[in-house]
Structures are given as C-alpha cells and as structure tokens.
Amino acid sequence: MNRCTRVAALIVGTMLFGGQIRAEPAQEGYSAAALYNLANSFARAGRPGMAVLNYERAGLLAPNDPDIEANLRLVRESTHQPVRSRNWFERIATMASPEATAWLGIIGILTAGASLLTGVLSVRFRWLRRMGTVAGIGLVGLNVCNAVVLWPTLHAGVIISAQADVRVSPVPMGDSLFVLPEAETVMIKAEHEGFVLIETRTGRTGWVSRASLASVVSR
Amino acid sequence: MARIIFNPWLIAVIGIYFAMDTGALADAPLVYATIEPAQITLGESAVYTLTNMGDSTDNVALPAVSGLRFEIVGRRRQIEFINGITVPSSATIIRVTPQVAGIFTIPGVTPKSQPLVLQVNTTPSSANAPRASGGVTPYRAPILSGATMPKGIRLTEDGSAFMRLEVPKRELYVGERVPIDIQLGMRSGFVQHLDGLPRFTGDDFTLNLTNSPDRSEESLDGQPFVLLTWHSEITVVKPGSFSFSAEMPITVRIRTRSRRDSILDDQFGDPFLQNIFGATVPKDINVTSPPAELKVLALPTEGRPPDFHGAIGTFSIESDVSPATADAGDPLTLRMRVTGSGNFDRVDSLMLEHIDQWKTYPPKSSFRPSDPTSHKGEKIFEQPLIALRPGVQTLPALTFTYFDPNTRRYETARTPPLSVKISPSLADATAVTDGKVASTVADPYGGALRPDHAIGQTMMESLTPLYLQKRFLAVPSLLAILFAGGWFAARLRKAPNRKTKKSDRAATRAAKRALTGMEAAARNGDVGSFFELALSAVREVLAVKWQLAPDQVTTAEVLNRTGQEGQELTQLFALADESKYSGHKQGKTDFGRWMRVVREQLLARNAA
Numbered sequence: 001m002n003r004c005t006r007v008a009a010l011i012v013g014t015m016l017f018g019g020q021i022r023a024e025p026a027q028e029g030y031s032a033a034a035l036y037n038l039a040n041s042f043a044r045a046g047r048p049g050m051a052v053l054n055y056e057r058a059g060l061l062a063p064n065d066p067d068i069e070a071n072l073r074l075v076r077e078s079t080h081q082p083v084r085s086r087n088w089f090e091r092i093a094t095m096a097s098p099e100a101t102a103w104l105g106i107i108g109i110l111t112a113g114a115s116l117l118t119g120v121l122s123v124r125f126r127w128l129r130r131m132g133t134v135a136g137i138g139l140v141g142l143n144v145c146n147a148v149v150l151w152p153t154l155h156a157g158v159i160i161s162a163q164a165d166v167r168v169s170p171v172p173m174g175d176s177l178f179v180l181p182e183a184e185t186v187m188i189k190a191e192h193e194g195f196v197l198i199e200t201r202t203g204r205t206g207w208v209s210r211a212s213l214a215s216v217v218s219r
Numbered sequence: 220m221a222r223i224i225f226n227p228w229l230i231a232v233i234g235i236y237f238a239m240d241t242g243a244l245a246d247a248p249l250v251y252a253t254i255e256p257a258q259i260t261l262g263e264s265a266v267y268t269l270t271n272m273g274d275s276t277d278n279v280a281l282p283a284v285s286g287l288r289f290e291i292v293g294r295r296r297q298i299e300f301i302n303g304i305t306v307p308s309s310a311t312i313i314r315v316t317p318q319v320a321g322i323f324t325i326p327g328v329t330p331k332s333q334p335l336v337l338q339v340n341t342t343p344s345s346a347n348a349p350r351a352s353g354g355v356t357p358y359r360a361p362i363l364s365g366a367t368m369p370k371g372i373r374l375t376e377d378g379s380a381f382m383r384l385e386v387p388k389r390e391l392y393v394g395e396r397v398p399i400d401i402q403l404g405m406r407s408g409f410v411q412h413l414d415g416l417p418r419f420t421g422d423d424f425t426l427n428l429t430n431s432p433d434r435s436e437e438s439l440d441g442q443p444f445v446l447l448t449w450h451s452e453i454t455v456v457k458p459g460s461f462s463f464s465a466e467m468p469i470t471v472r473i474r475t476r477s478r479r480d481s482i483l484d485d486q487f488g489d490p491f492l493q494n495i496f497g498a499t500v501p502k503d504i505n506v507t508s509p510p511a512e513l514k515v516l517a518l519p520t521e522g523r524p525p526d527f528h529g530a531i532g533t534f535s536i537e538s539d540v541s542p543a544t545a546d547a548g549d550p551l552t553l554r555m556r557v558t559g560s561g562n563f564d565r566v567d568s569l570m571l572e573h574i575d576q577w578k579t580y581p582p583k584s585s586f587r588p589s590d591p592t593s594h595k596g597e598k599i600f601e602q603p604l605i606a607l608r609p610g611v612q613t614l615p616a617l618t619f620t621y622f623d624p625n626t627r628r629y630e631t632a633r634t635p636p637l638s639v640k641i642s643p644s645l646a647d648a649t650a651v652t653d654g655k656v657a658s659t660v661a662d663p664y665g666g667a668l669r670p671d672h673a674i675g676q677t678m679m680e681s682l683t684p685l686y687l688q689k690r691f692l693a694v695p696s697l698l699a700i701l702f703a704g705g706w707f708a709a710r711l712r713k714a715p716n717r718k719t720k721k722s723d724r725a726a727t728r729a730a731k732r733a734l735t736g737m738e739a740a741a742r743n744g745d746v747g748s749f750f751e752l753a754l755s756a757v758r759e760v761l762a763v764k765w766q767l768a769p770d771q772v773t774t775a776e777v778l779n780r781t782g783q784e785g786q787e788l789t790q791l792f793a794l795a796d797e798s799k800y801s802g803h804k805q806g807k808t809d810f811g812r813w814m815r816v817v818r819e820q821l822l823a824r825n826a827a
Binding site: 011029030031032033034036037040043044057060061067070071074098099101102103105106109110112113114116117120121143146147150154216217218 | 667668669670671672673674675677678679680681682683684685686687691694695698699701702703705706709710713
C-alpha cells in the first residue's frame with residue numbers, strides 16, 4: 001500500500017467516523033416541529049416567555065422556517081418586544097440548517113484540501129484545482145458565517161416569569177437595578193449560584209435569578 | 220383594709236386567739252400580711268397590706284419575688300378595739316405589679332408565717348372566674364383530705380390536688396387509637412409547682428405528650444380548683460386486660476399543725492388564715508389517678524377483606540376528579556377524601572391501578588387533623604391520571620376498607636364512578652395537510668398564530684449546532700491535519716529538484732550577464748575583458764554541468780572530460796590566458812567566433 005492509498009484510507013475512515021456520529025439515534029432529542037408546536041401551545045396558553053423560548057429553540061434547528069419566524073414575531077409584538085428582521089448576510093449564512101452547514105463545511109475541507117494537495121503533486125488541471133480550492137474555502141466560510149450568526153442565539157436567554165428583578169449582585173437581597181418583562185431576550189454572560197449575569201439589548205447588565213430565566217440552549 | 224378589720228370571722232378568730240393567748244400578744248407584736256385580690260390579670264395590680272398590731276415602728280422590708288414588683292404607696296396608723304382591749308396597729312400599703320403571668324408565692328413576713336399566693340392570669344376570661352381572695356374568703360365547706368369527691372375524684376392526702384383519667388371506652392381492639400384526657404386539679408394556694416409531666420404507671424402503655432395542657436378553673440365541692448388537661452391517645456398492640464393509671468410529681472405545701480387545728484384551718488380554707496394560725500412546708504408528692512381498666516380485643520380474622528390495611532375507626536369517603544374535561548394526553552387528578560376518626564396513620568389506599576385506556580401513577584396522600592391528637596381529620600389521596608383516548612371515560616368506583624369498632628365488623632366504603640369528558644388531543648383532532656396541521660385550540664392571537672407542524676421522525680440530540688459539538692469537531696480537525704500533513708510531505712518530496720532549478724536559473728542569469736559583457740567588450744575592442752568574461756561564463760556552465768567548483772574547471776580538466784570535442788574550449792582557455800598575460804589583440808571575426816562558441820556551450824547546458 002503506497003502512501004497515497006494510506007492517506008485516502010485515513011480520509012475515508014474519518015468520514016465514516018463522522019457518519020457514525022450522525023447515525024447514532026437520538027432517543028430523547030429535539031425536533032424543530034415539536035418545539036414549534038410546544039411554543040404555539042405556550043402562546044395559546046398566554047405564556048409568551050415560554051413561547052418565545054421555544055420558538056428560538058425551533059429557529060436554531062430550522063432557521064429558514066417562515067412559520068417559526070412569523071409566530072415569534074407575533075408573540076414578540078404582542079409583548080411589546082422589539083422585532084428585528086434578518087439582514088442579507090444572516091439570510092445567506094442561515095440558508096441551510098446548522099446540521100447541513102456542518103456537513104457542507106466538511107465537504108469544503110475535503111475539496112479544498114484535495115485541490116491543494118494535487119496542486120503540489122501535479123501541474124495538470126490547474127483551473128479545476130483552483131476552482132475546487134475556492135469552492136472548498138467558500139463552503140468552510142459558509143459554515144463559519146452560520147456559526148457567527150447563530151452565536152448570539154446560542155448564548156441568549158429568555159425571561160420566563162411575569163417579570164424579573166435585575167439586581168446589582170447575585171444575592172437575593174441585592175439592590176434591584178431594573179425590571180425585565182416576560183419574553184425579553186437577553187444575553188447570558190456568566191452564572192453564579194442561582195443567578196445569571198445578563199446584558200440587555202440596550203447594553204444594561206445585572207444579575208437575574210435563574211428561576212426567572214431560561215437559556216435557549218441548555219448548558 | 221376595712222374589709223379585713225370588720226370581717227366577722229376575722230374578728231371572731233382574733234378575739235378567740237387573744238382570749239387563748241393574750242400573753243403572747245403582749246410579748247411580741249403580731250405581724251401579718253394580706254394581698255387583695257389573690258387572683259388578677261396580667262396588667263393589673265394587687266394590694267399587699269402589711270399590718271403590725273403593736274407599737275413597733277420598725278421599717279418594713281419589701282419582699283423580693285421574681286416577676287413581681289413591690290412599691291410602697293402609703294402608711295396608716297389606727298387603734299382597734301378588740302374585746303374591750305385597745306390594740307394599736309400600723310399598716311403599710313404596698314402595690315404589687317406582676318411582670319409575667321403565673322402563680323407567685325410571696326414569703327411570709329415572719330419565719331412562722333405562711334406565704335401568700337398571687338395568681339396572675341393572662342386572659343381576662345380566666346380572671347373573671349370566681350376569685351380566691353387572699354385576704355378575705357367567703358365561707359367554704361370543709362374538704363376532707365384524701366376523700367373522694369364527686370365525679371370520681373380522689374384527692375391527695377393533704378387535699379391539695381387530684382389526678383383524673385378520662386378514657387371514652389373500656390373495650391377496644393388491637394391497633395385502635397383511643398383518645399384520652401389526663402386532668403390534674405390543683406387547689407388554689409396549695410400546690411407550689413409542678414415537677415414533671417404526667418405518665419402512666421406500668422409498662423403496658425406509653426404516653427407521648429406533645430401539646431401543652433388546656434387550663435381551666437372549676438369549683439368542686441365548693442372549692443376552686445385550677446385544672447390542667449392533657450389530650451393524648453393510646454394504642455394497644457396486643458390483646459388482653461390491662462389496668463393503668465396516670466401519675467404526676469408535684470410539690471405542695473403541707474400543714475405543720477395538728478389535725479385538730481387543721482380542721483379549723485379548713486373552716487377558713489385559705490393561705491391567709493394558715494399564715495396566722497399555722498406554718499406550712501413544701502413537700503414533693505406524686506398525685507395519682509384512680510386506675511382505669513381496659514379490655515383489648517383481637518381483630519376478627521373472619522371476613523377480613525384482602526385490601527384491609529389496618530385502618531380502625533369510623534370513616535367515610537368521597538372522590539372527585541379535576542378537571543372534569545380534558546384533552547387526551549393531558550393529566551387529571553383523582554382525589555379521594557377519607558374523613559372520620561380513627562388511626563389515620565393506617566389509612567392507606569392504592570387508588571386505581573391498571574385501568575384500560577388510562578395511564579395511572581402512584582398516589583400521594585396528605586393528612587389534615589381536626590383535633591390536637593390527630594384522632595379526627597381528613598386524609599386526602601391524590602392520583603395523577605392520563606386519558607389515552609378521547610370520549611366520555613368512566614373512572615371506576617374507589618373503595619376503602621376499615622374495621623368499625625362500633626359495629627364490630629369490617630366495612631367497605633365506596634364512591635360512585637366518575638365520568639370525564641376527554642376531548643381529542645391536538646394530534647388526534649387535526650389532519651395533516653401539506654405537512655402542516657390545523658390546531659383546534661383557540662389562541663389569544665385571534666387565529667393569527669400559524670398552525671402547528673406535523674412532527675417527523677428527525678430528532679436532534681442537542682440544540683447546539685453540530686459543528687460546535689466536540690465529537691463532530693474531531694472530523695474536520697482530523698481532515699485538516701491530514702491535508703496539511705500531505706501538503707507538507709509533497710512539498711518536501713519535491714525540494715531537491717527545486718534546489719537544482721534554482722542553481723540553474725542563477726547560472727543562466729550569470730551566463731546572460733557574461734554574454735552581454737562580452738558583446739560590449741567586442742564592440743569596444745577590449746580583448747582582455749572579452750576573453751575574461753568568456754572564460755568565466757564557460758567555467759560557470761561547466762562547473763554546474765560537472766558538479767565542480769568553477770576554479771576546478773581548467774584546460775586539463777576540459778581535455779580530460781571532453782577529449783577532441785573540446786578543442787575549441789581548450790583554445791578559448793589558451794587565448795584567455797594569453798590575452799590576460801601577454802596582451803594579444805584579435806580581429807573582429809575572432810570576437811564573433813568565440814561569441815558563438817560560448818553561446819553554444821550555454822545553449823547545450825540549457826538543453827541538458
């Protein structure tokens with residue numbers, strides 16, 4: 001077995017390993033449709049906090065689902081929360097689901113790597129190799145852009161209680177700075193003994209009781 | 220004070236006392252103290268009067284009793300005529316203000332005098348009860364010490380207290396809980412303090428008293444008694460006949476005078492007169508109740524239901540379910556309430572198990588007692604249920620089996636079946652259309668919410684994107700490492716050829732520079748420079764070709780390597796040496812020839 005054959009076997013083995021990870025059945029997992037339906041149930045029950053939370057979670061799995069986006073917008077508007085439309089960059093970066101993006105990134109690495117490697121070994125098909133390199137880098141870039149767009153949502157939390165006191169320190173008797181309404185989405189910065197350091201969309205920070213806040217992605 | 224002086228009994232007693240012992244009266248002043256009233260409410264004050272029947276004008280020492288505050292509010296002098304004898308007396312009026320509730324004993328003013336008792340109540344209701352005036356007491360019928368009073372009460376030897384045991388029934392079953400009352404009666408002014416809690420005599424029963432006793436007052440045979448009642452219950456674990464009584468240690472004050480004199484004291488029956496006519500000393504005694512007989516029966520084995528768990532008493536049950544309507548798959552709560560009296564700690568139920576079209580969960584119970592001993596109350600069982608199918612579902616009747624000691628047989632209480640309307644669930648009530656389903660549940664957004672989705676089989680293990688999961692990150696990382704390693708390996712493999720090419724390019728550039736210089740020298744007719752540059756270029760070319768250093772390329776080396784083919788080169792080397800050392804000049808044609816020779820050598824090298 002020559003060197004090229006060994007490298008090819010290693011690449012194939014790596015791909016099979018990745019496929020095995022994907023193929024493992026998720027006994028108790030998440031489904032975009034189930035989360036969306038759950039969010040609808042909470043919305044109908046008059047619990048906008050839990051509704052927004054589950055819409056956000058559903059949006060992570062299916063970022064281009066128009067129903068999720070529309071209902072999230074509706075619930076946010078009903079609670080007087082600001083509604084922000086996605087810009088062109090976010091739409092392009094999330095044109096595929098995170099899972100599909102992950103596999104496209106893998107394909108990109110394979111394409112770019114193979115193109116660069118054959119460029120060293122041979123001078124033939126120069127244009128084809130260059131196109132392969134560009135396409136591979138583009139797919140990896142799409143994966144990176146998807147991560148950049150979803151990063152804030154992955155570190156976001158939603159106020160699920162009727163209102164949440166934001167305190168100056170992570171203790172129950174800490175002075176209250178301001179109050180956040182239900183369904184407000186904040187960024188989670190840190191956690192400490194039942195309290196979460198949050199930052200609002202206006203840049204205000206403070207500590208909120210863990211019971212009043214739910215992370216979009218459980219930690 | 221006037222009441223004391225003109226009380227006919229007091230005057231009579233003092234007169235008799237003087238008639239019997241006038242010498243003693245003359246020898247030593249009679250000092251006595253009274254307190255009025257002897258029973259007050261916290262916040263009120265009593266008047267403590269210290270009377271000195273004599274000429275002495277000694278300063279009065281205020282008594283010191285923890286919890287009482289004494290203040291002198293006045294003094295007065297007077298002369299009393301008793302049986303024609305003039306008796307001067309002085310009285311000090313002292314206000315006594317209690318700080319806390321309780322029964323206080325004020326020490327006697329002389330070593331022989333009796334202490335006074337002041338009872339301070341906390342509530343006005345108890346203070347409104349008939350007061351045992353410490354100063355002047357109405358006539359009381361005598362109490363015969365150790366005698367049995369009405370209601371089956373047996374006093375202690377000194378007549379100061381009694382103990383009573385109230386058992387509602389004399390025949391009970393094994394495991395049955397029976398409430399009992401243990402009552403301690405204390406005659407006002409006789410009991411100094413309690414030394415412990417009531418307990419049962421013998422080992423057949425144990426008494427666990429967790430509650431503080433109820434306090435009341437009662438007049439028994441014309442005498443005021445303070446009653447303390449403890450509520451408890453007993454359970455017997457083996458059949459048989461048992462006798463038990465309750466006892467309690469207390470400290471009482473007993474008389475030191477003769478029995479005959481004590482009868483006289485009983486005529487007056489209060490500490491005030493005892494102060495005058497005799498002394499008391501504290502004594503620890505056990506006050507014991509008359510024994511109670513119990514007959515304990517074993518539970519009948521015949522007709523014992525299999526679901527009997529040991530509940531004995533009188534019970535009734537009822538059930539409900541909430542909510543009365545629900546969707547299939549939504550949880551409901553089935554409740555069973557067991558009310559009555561008995562051993563609620565043995566009241567248990569498994570509620571419903573394994574019902575068709577229902578999913579059942581283990582029930583939980585809670586108990587709310589309605590009396591201090593938890594003998595009566597309500598036990599609630601709550602069981603979560605989930606209806607699996609829509610429609611009007613019927614929950615079967617609940618049953619509870621217990622033994623009723625009144626009817627002496629096992630009883631089974633039943634609840635009526637319950638009907639529950641189960642609506643179709645979202646999944647059942649909607650039809651999938653184009654991958655979407657329409658919800659039947661109204662929403663507060665006026666239908667603006669987009670409909671639910673059909674749930675597919677695809678499930679994600681985590682909400683975290685795949686490319687951020689550690690296990691998946693191993694794949695692109697490994698691929699990147701593999702390609703990077705392959706790329707570097709390929710580069711290293713091609714490295715020697717690249718080095719040769721680099722040196723070739725350098726030699727070519729040097730040859731070009733040499734040809735350019737030779738052309739310039741030929742145009743100028745500079746033979747020395749021409750041949751020097753030609754020799755240098757040829758040496759560079761041949762050194763690369765032969766893998767030698769340029770200075771090693773000599774005429775002999777050229778002849779050795781090229782033979783006859785290198786004749787022109789050897790001539791070039793010879794002419795170069797000649798022009799360098801002898802200054803030989805050549806014509807123009809010679810420049811052209813040697814330019815050609817050098818160029819051929821360069822071209823031959825490039826072709827190689």
